[in-house]
Amino acid sequence: MRRRPKLEFLENRTLLASAWHNEWRPLDIDSNNVISAIDALVGINRLNQGLAGLLPARDSASNEPFFDTNGDGYHDPLDVLAVINALNAGLQVTVT
DSSP states (O other), X not given: OOOOXXXXXXXXXXXXXXXXXXXXOTTOTTOSSBOSHHHHHHHHHHHHTTOOEEOOOOOTXXXXXXXXXXXXXXXXXXXXXXXXXXXXXXXXXXXX
């Protein structure tokens, strides 16, 4: 006896990008078109204020820094470490 093939429907998946992530320049936290030590400092200052963790909803007109360098929706030491590692590797880029 032959089996009839059946389709199995999968659940819908939605890609949720973090509104706190700079898609064009992920390591440019302060969004000034330069990846520099200031970006690391801005991130460190937020961590020192005790504001690590899940980032809240962001207003689309917000001009706050893009704290989420890795796009996971959280601000944590890994976000700052990515900037520091890039700077240590000699990446100090001005984006035009």
